[in-house]
Amino acid sequence: MSQPQSPTKTSEVVIISEVDRYFAREVNRRSHTDLNRCYQCRSCGNGCPFVESMDYPPYGVIRLVQYGLRQKALECATIWICVSCHTCSSQCPNAIDIAAIMDTLRSLALEERAAIAAPDILAFHLEVLRSIERYGRTHKLGIMLRHKLLTGQWFKDVDVGLRMLSRRKLDLMPSRVKAVNEINRLFLPYWRVKPR
Amino acid sequence: MNSPESLEFSYFPGCSIATTAMESNYSLMQSCHILGIHLQELEDWNCCGSSSAYSLDPELGFNLSARNLSLAPPDRPLLVMCPRCLHHLRHTHLDMQQDPHIRRAQERRWGRPIPPDLEIIHFLEALVRFGLGNLKKGAARSLNGLKFVPYYGCTLFRPPALQRQKYYQAEMENILAALEGKPVHGAYNYRCCGSFLSAVRPETVTSLVNEIIGSAVAAGADCLVTSCAMCQLNLEVRCTATRKLPIFHFSEILALALGAKDYEDWFTRHLVDPRPLLEDLGLIGPPLLPRVP
Ligand code: SF4
Ligand code: SF4
Numbered sequence: 001m002s003q004p005q006s007p008t009k010t011s012e013v014v015i016i017s018e019v020d021r022y023f024a025r026e027v028n029r030r031s032h033t034d035l036n037r038c039y040q041c042r043s044c045g046n047g048c049p050f051v052e053s054m055d056y057p058p059y060g061v062i063r064l065v066q067y068g069l070r071q072k073a074l075e076c077a078t079i080w081i082c083v084s085c086h087t088c089s090s091q092c093p094n095a096i097d098i099a100a101i102m103d104t105l106r107s108l109a110l111e112e113r114a115a116i117a118a119p120d121i122l123a124f125h126l127e128v129l130r131s132i133e134r135y136g137r138t139h140k141l142g143i144m145l146r147h148k149l150l151t152g153q154w155f156k157d158v159d160v161g162l163r164m165l166s167r168r169k170l171d172l173m174p175s176r177v178k179a180v181n182e183i184n185r186l187f188l189p190y191w192r193v194k195p196r
Numbered sequence: 197m198n199s200p201e202s203l204e205f206s207y208f209p210g211c212s213i214a215t216t217a218m219e220s221n222y223s224l225m226q227s228c229h230i231l232g233i234h235l236q237e238l239e240d241w242n243c244c245g246s247s248s249a250y251s252l253d254p255e256l257g258f259n260l261s262a263r264n265l266s267l268a269p270p271d272r273p274l275l276v277m278c279p280r281c282l283h284h285l286r287h288t289h290l291d292m293q294q295d296p297h298i299r300r301a302q303e304r305r306w307g308r309p310i311p312p313d314l315e316i317i318h319f320l321e322a323l324v325r326f327g328l329g330n331l332k333k334g335a336a337r338s339l340n341g342l343k344f345v346p347y348y349g350c351t352l353f354r355p356p357a358l359q360r361q362k363y364y365q366a367e368m369e370n371i372l373a374a375l376e377g378k379p380v381h382g383a384y385n386y387r388c389c390g391s392f393l394s395a396v397r398p399e400t401v402t403s404l405v406n407e408i409i410g411s412a413v414a415a416g417a418d419c420l421v422t423s424c425a426m427c428q429l430n431l432e433v434r435c436t437a438t439r440k441l442p443i444f445h446f447s448e449i450l451a452l453a454l455g456a457k458d459y460e461d462w463f464t465r466h467l468v469d470p471r472p473l474l475e476d477l478g479l480i481g482p483p484l485l486p487r488v489p
Contacts, residue, residue, distance in 0.1 A: 033356070049388045053400045083391035084247060085350035095356040103254050110252060124396045128248035132260070136242040138211040177242045182306070186259050 004054050019068030027065050031104040033097035038062045044088035044098055054078040055117070058088050058098050061105070074109040078102070080118035133187045136177025205322065206268055207235035208285070210278035210425075211243050217425035219462030220445040224277060224319065226456035227447055231326065231334055235275065238267050244281040247392050261288035262302040262310065270311035277319055277447075279351035279365065279424050286316050287358060319447070320371070320423060321364040328374045336455025339377035340477045344449070345412045346372070346379055347420040349427040350388040368421060368446055375453040380417040384408045389427040394434055405434040413439050418473055421446050432467040442470030452479060 028034055038059065045057035055077045056064065064073040073079075084099040092098065109116065116122050131138050177183055213221045228235050241264050243249075245257030261284045268274045276282040292299035293312060303310050323331065346368040354363070369379035387408050390401030408431065412420055419442045422428050431443045448462055452474075459480060463471050474480045 049390075049404055050393070050400065053397065081393070081397075083388065083393055084250065085388035085391065086353035086355055087350055087386075087388060089356055090353040090359075092356075095359065097356045099355065100254075103250060106251055107253060121393075121396050122252075124392065125248035125252050128246060128392075129252065129256075132243050132245075132249065138243050138246055138248075178240050182263060183242055183260075186256055 004051065004057055004060065014067055014069065020070040021068055023068045023070050023073070024065050027101060027104050027108075030107070031097065031100040033100050035062050035065055035096060035101055037094040038066070038092075038096055039094070041093060043091045043093065047087045047091040049085065049087060050081050050083065054081050058082070058102075062096075062098070062101065065101070065105075071114065073105055074112065074114040075117055077117035079105045079109065080116070080121040133184060134180075135175070136180050136183040137175055202325075203231075203233045204272045205233065205235050205275040205317075206238050206272055208238050208241055208244075208264060208274055208276045208281060210276070210281040211246065212425040212429070213277050217428060217445065219465045220277070220425050220428070220447055222458065223445060223451040223456065223462055224447040226451040226458065227454055230451070230454040230456065231331070233322065233326070236269075236272075238264060238274070240267060244278075244284040246280070250284070257284065258288055258291070259302075259305070261285050262292070263306055265289055265292075265310050265314065266302065266306040266308040268311060268314055270309075270314065273315035273317050273322075275317055275319060275322055278426075279318065280426070282316065282318050283354060283358065286361065287355065289314060289316060290357065290361070318363075318365050318423070320367045323371055323450075324364045324367055328371065331371065332374050335375050335453050337453055337479065339372065339375050339449070339453055340479060342372075342377045342449070342477055342479070343380050343416060343418045344372065344377055344444070345383040345415065345417040345420045346385060347383075347408070347412075347422040347427060347431070347443075348385055349422065349424055350386070350391075351424050351427075352386065365423070368423060372421065372446075372449060372453075375450075377449070377453075380412070380415050382415040383411040383417060383420075389424070389430040390434065391426065391430075394430045398434060401430060401434045402436055405431055406437045409435050409437050409439075409441055412441055413437075417441065419444055419470065421449055435468075440468045442466065442468050442473055444470060 024035060028036070040059055040063065042057070042059050044059050045051055048058055051057050058078065061073060061076060061078050064076070079102045082099060082102040084102070086099055088098045089096060128138055209221060225235070242260060244264060245260040249257035249260055264285060265288065274285070276285060292302065292310060299310055299312060348366065352366055354361070373379055384407065387404065389408070390404050394401040420431060421444045422431070423446045425445065428443050428445055448459070452459055463469070471480060475482060
C-alpha cells in the first residue's frame with residue numbers, strides 16, 4: 001500500500017520562529033480531545049480506509065498540529081477526505097478522537113479562508129447544508145443534481161444516477177419539516193432572528 | 197421486555213431511510229407489525245446533520261440533533277434506524293446529560309423540554325430485548341442456510357466519547373443465525389463503505405467497495421446484510437466487479453423470515469436483483485410477472 005509520507009519523515013525544515021505555539025491548544029479546546037497524547041504509533045494510518053487518497057496520513061496531520069504548522073494543517077487534503085468513520089480512533093491506543101480533530105481543522109480552514117485542498121468535497125457539503133436549510137432534511141436527488149451541475153461531473157457519473165432514478169432510489173419530491181422556520185433560524189446569526 | 201408497554205417506541209427514520217432506502221423502511225414496518233412492536237414516528241423530525249453539518253460546522257450539527265431530541269416524548273425509548281444518526285443523537289444527548297446548562301440552553305432555544313433520561317436505541321437493540329426465543333417463535337420461514345456476510349462497515353466504530361456507552365449493535369449474525377441463516381466469516385465486515393465520498397470521489401470508493409465485495413465472494417458468501425442504508429447503497433452503486441452480490445438491508449431479511457408478503461416491492465428497488473438467489477433457496481416464490489432486465 002502506498003501511504004503518504006508523515007511530515008516527520010521528510011527533510012522539510014521547520015522554522016521555529018514561524019510556528020504557531022498556540023495551535024495545538026486551540027485545536028484541543030475546540031475538538032474536546034487531547035492530541036498531545038499522540039505518540040506517533042501510526043496505528044491510525046494503518047486502519048484508515050482512505051489513507052491512499054490523502055496527502056498526509058492521520059498521524060501526519062496530528063504531527064503538523066503538534067509542531068504548530070498551522071497553514072499546512074489547514075490547507076491539507078486529508079481533512080477533507082476524512083469521512084469520520086472512526087476506524088482510526090477505535091484503534092488508537094490513546095483514544096484520541098481523530099475525526100473531531102479533522103472537524104475542527106475543517107472549521108478553522110473555513111473561518112480563516114485558508115486554501116481549500118478539495119473544493120469538490122466542500123461543494124458537496126455545502127449542497128447538503130443548503131438542502132437542510134431549505135427543507136430540514138437532506139434531499140438526495142437535489143443534492144446530486146446540483147452537485148453535478150456545479151462541478152460539471154454529472155456525465156462522469158450519469159450511469160449511476162440514471163440507474164438509481166430508474167429504481168426510484170432518488171425521490172423526486174422532497175419531504176420537508178413542517179416547522180422549517182425552526183431550522184432556518186439555525187442558519188442565521190441570532191440578531192437577525194425575528195422574535196417568536 | 198415483559199410488559200406490553202415496553203414495545204412502544206418513538207421512531208426516528210432519518211433521511212436515507214425516508215428517501216433512497218424506502219425498502220428498508222417498509223420491511224422494518226412489516227417486521228415490527230408482525231412482532232407487535234409499535235413505532236410512532238417522531239413528529240416533524242429533521243435531518244440529524246448528516247456528515248456535512250458535522251464536517252463544516254459541528255455546532256450546527258449539534259443544534260439539529262438537539263431539535264430532534266426536543267420532539268421526543270419522554271415516556272418511551274427513541275428507536276433509530278440509521279447507525280450514524282444514532283451516534284449523533286446519542287452524542288448530543290450525552291453532552292446534555294453531562295452538562296445541564298447545555299440542555300437548558302437547548303430547551304430555551306426550542307421552547308420544549310428535552311427528556312434528560314431518554315433512552316436512544318438502535319433497532320437491533322430492540323430485537324435483543326425482544327429476545328431471540330420470541331423471535332424464533334414468530335418466524336414463518338427458515339432462512340434455509342442463506343450464506344450472508346454480516347457487514348457492519350464503520351457502524352460499530354464509535355467516537356471515544358461514546359466508547360463507554362452500552363451498545364448492542366453487533367447482533368446481526370446472532371439474530372439471523374437463530375432464523376437459520378448461515379453467517380460467513382473472513383470478509384471485510386468492518387471496512388468503511390466510503391460514506392459521502394461515494395458521491396464526490398467515486399473512483400476511491402469503487403476500489404474500496406470492490407475489495408469488500410471481493411472478500412465476501414472469496415469467503416463463500418451469497419450476499420451481504422447491512423444495518424446501514426448508506427452502506428447498502430454504496431455497496432450496490434459502486435461495485436464494478438464482475439461478480440456482484442445482492443446487498444440486503446437487515447430489516448428485509450428479517451421481514452422475509454417473519455413471513456412478510458410484499459417483498460416484491462422492496463426487491464425491485466435493488467440495483468443488484470436479489471430475487472434469483474432467494475428463489476434458488478426457496479425463500480420466495482417464482483415471479484408473478486416476467487422481469488424487466
Ligand atoms: S493511533 Fe493514536 S497515538 Fe497512534 S499515531 Fe494515531 S493518533 Fe497517534
Ligand atoms: S475517521 Fe477519518 S482519518 Fe480516521 S479512519 Fe476514518 S477517514 Fe480515516
